[in-house]
Amino acid sequence: MSRLIESPAWQALKAHQKVIEPLHMRQMFRDDPARFDKFSVQLNGLLFDYSKNRINAETVKLLLALASQAGLPGWIERLFSGDKVNSTERRAALHTALRTPQGIPVLVDGKDVMPDVHRVLGLMRSFSDAVRNGTHRGHTGKQITDIVNIGIGGSDLGPLMACEALKPYGSPNLRAHFVSNIDSTQLTETLKKLDAESTLFIVSSKSFTTQETLTNARSARVWLVERLGDEQAVARHFAAISTNLDATAKFGIDPRNVFEFWDWVGGRYSLWSAIGLPIALYIGMDNFEELLGGAHAMDEHFRNAPLEQNIPALMGLLGIWYGNFFGAGSHALFPYDQYLHRFPAYLQQLDMESNGKRVDRDGTPVDYDTGMVIWGELGTNGQHAFFQLIHQGTRMIPADFIAPLHSHNPLGEHHSLLLANCFAQTEALMLGKTVEEARVELEAQGLRGEALEALLQHKVFPGNKPTNTLLFDRLDPHTLGMLIALYEHKVFVQSVLWNINPFDQWGVELGKQLAGKILPELRDGSLASRHDASTRGLIQHYHERCR
Ligand SMILES: O=P(O)(O)OC[C@H]1O[C@H](O)[C@H](O)[C@@H](O)[C@@H]1O
Numbered sequence: 001m002s003r004l005i006e007s008p009a010w011q012a013l014k015a016h017q018k019v020i021e022p023l024h025m026r027q028m029f030r031d032d033p034a035r036f037d038k039f040s041v042q043l044n045g046l047l048f049d050y051s052k053n054r055i056n057a058e059t060v061k062l063l064l065a066l067a068s069q070a071g072l073p074g075w076i077e078r079l080f081s082g083d084k085v086n087s088t089e090r091r092a093a094l095h096t097a098l099r100t101p102q103g104i105p106v107l108v109d110g111k112d113v114m115p116d117v118h119r120v121l122g123l124m125r126s127f128s129d130a131v132r133n134g135t136h137r138g139h140t141g142k143q144i145t146d147i148v149n150i151g152i153g154g155s156d157l158g159p160l161m162a163c164e165a166l167k168p169y170g171s172p173n174l175r176a177h178f179v180s181n182i183d184s185t186q187l188t189e190t191l192k193k194l195d196a197e198s199t200l201f202i203v204s205s206k207s208f209t210t211q212e213t214l215t216n217a218r219s220a221r222v223w224l225v226e227r228l229g230d231e232q233a234v235a236r237h238f239a240a241i242s243t244n245l246d247a248t249a250k251f252g253i254d255p256r257n258v259f260e261f262w263d264w265v266g267g268r269y270s271l272w273s274a275i276g277l278p279i280a281l282y283i284g285m286d287n288f289e290e291l292l293g294g295a296h297a298m299d300e301h302f303r304n305a306p307l308e309q310n311i312p313a314l315m316g317l318l319g320i321w322y323g324n325f326f327g328a329g330s331h332a333l334f335p336y337d338q339y340l341h342r343f344p345a346y347l348q349q350l351d352m353e354s355n356g357k358r359v360d361r362d363g364t365p366v367d368y369d370t371g372m373v374i375w376g377e378l379g380t381n382g383q384h385a386f387f388q389l390i391h392q393g394t395r396m397i398p399a400d401f402i403a404p405l406h407s408h409n410p411l412g413e414h415h416s417l418l419l420a421n422c423f424a425q426t427e428a429l430m431l432g433k434t435v436e437e438a439r440v441e442l443e444a445q446g447l448r449g450e451a452l453e454a455l456l457q458h459k460v461f462p463g464n465k466p467t468n469t470l471l472f473d474r475l476d477p478h479t480l481g482m483l484i485a486l487y488e489h490k491v492f493v494q495s496v497l498w499n500i501n502p503f504d505q506w507g508v509e510l511g512k513q514l515a516g517k518i519l520p521e522l523r524d525g526s527l528a529s530r531h532d533a534s535t536r537g538l539i540q541h542y543h544e545r546c547r
Pocket of ligand 1 (some may be wrong): 152153154155204205206207208209210213267268353505508
């Protein structure tokens with residue numbers, strides 16, 4: 001058994017789970033009218049209600065004991081102060097520095113990185129202003145109307161999610177497009193709508209070696225040069241964002257249009273860096289700085305609030321409570337805000353690429369579950385699709401409900417209906433419906449005897465399903481910054497408790513290596529004997545049908 005499982009704090013939680021297991025939240029709310037006040041936190045207009053969880057004061061105490069046993073406060077300090085918390089890559093993970101205001105030094109290997117951070121923010125401001133006010137024009141003198149971000153993973157999901165989330169702040173004169181997939185359909189369908197003379201491509205890649213991104217960028221370049229009939233056009237229509245400035249130069253991007261970031265920024269934590277340029281272009285640099293400000297406010301909270309009032313810490317601990325002590329395998333997110341439609345996809349990468357690990361920091365296989373499957377969908381849509389399984393299925397699926405109090409698009413009763421649904425779902429998941437209640441309901445519908453009994457069990461909801469609710473005033477750049485940083489820190493908290501490194505992602509390598517070996521076989525019709533029978537069969541099928 002690992003030290004973690006054997007530890008007193010873990011064992012105490014295991015014993016405590018047996019006490020909590022038979023209790024129903026319905027009863028807990030009845031017994032304690034102050035439950036909402038006890039189990040909710042407010043921070044700058046953000047309300048975190050975690051009272052609809054299978055916890056009592058003792059649970060929180062024991063979870064906090066687990067956090068202090070893991071040395072969470074010390075790890076938080078190490079994260080913020082530029083320690084090499086990414087041990088396998090010997091790097092700091094300083095996304096928090098990217099949103100730190102000027103004048104506060106942050107040291108990496110003894111060097112203050114803040115002057116560089118603010119220098120690049122300044123470049124982003126000049127460039128985004130120039131594109132937005134028409135100073136930077138296309139090769140033929142036309143104003144830029146469309147920006148196409150070419151990137152994948154962390155170089156796509158964050159900017160895409162944020163541009164969608166902040167549409168009300170977007171320039172009416174600019175459209176933002178995102179091409180990530182190697183599937184040529186995405187690029188082709190995007191380019192169909194565009195005029196080369198007024199299109200700006202931003203090639204985003206931390207490494208600038210990613211096959212998908214470079215392939216799409218090359219094809220986009222061919223498209224542009226074909227249409228404008230001049231290689232020189234590339235200079236005004238291509239910008240790049242990378243840590244690898246040699247590679248951007250080799251690719252032929254004008255160094256004046258290259259925006260740098262650093263290896264201490266993880267891909268999935270990079271939207272605060274120059275990777276956020278499409279966001280800055282679309283919503284303007286002042287709004288981008290509001291986004292940074294919101295994230296910084298959450299950083300301050302995470303770094304300074306006592307753990308029992310610390311929203312990311314509490315969210316992380318609750319995830320561990322269900323994942324490790326109740327056997328929950330997935331965690332769902334339900335934003336009740338259309339603009340957040342890519343938020344679950346963004347958080348999938350953030351959480352699953354970070355905490356999908358099988359060995360601890362020392363390389364020893366863990367004997368406890370780590371990252372959960374993260375998934376989600378907009379409310380109310382999900383209610384009419386898969387909520388059935390959460391309400392009446394056999395699995396426990398803890399969920400976060402996320403909603404603004406005000407809509408950017410008020411229309412009749414729409415927003416009250418949206419919020420009524422959001423609140424009602426968490427209430428229904430918690431309360432459930434007992435046999436007695438179901439019986440009364442069926443009787444009221446005129447059912448009796450066998451007909452009633454045949455339906456009765458189908459109408460029962462067990463309830464006791466845990467949810468968190470996050471409410472905020474309106475989805476503005478500051479709030480979005482807070483929300484994203486909240487989830488970043490939640491993921492970090494869990495990694496500390498599990499003693500894993502959340503900042504590497506070696507698991508994505510193997511498939512890439514094997515694709516590199518298979519590609520020549522698809523090209524030349526050969527077939528290497530080392531493949532298993534299934535892979536051989538698939539390649540052979542391709543050869544028979546496509547060559
Ligand atoms: O930004 P890039 O270097 O092009 O990387 C893009 C993405 O691909 C990799 O395979 C990783 O899984 C991601 O963490 C990364 O964000």
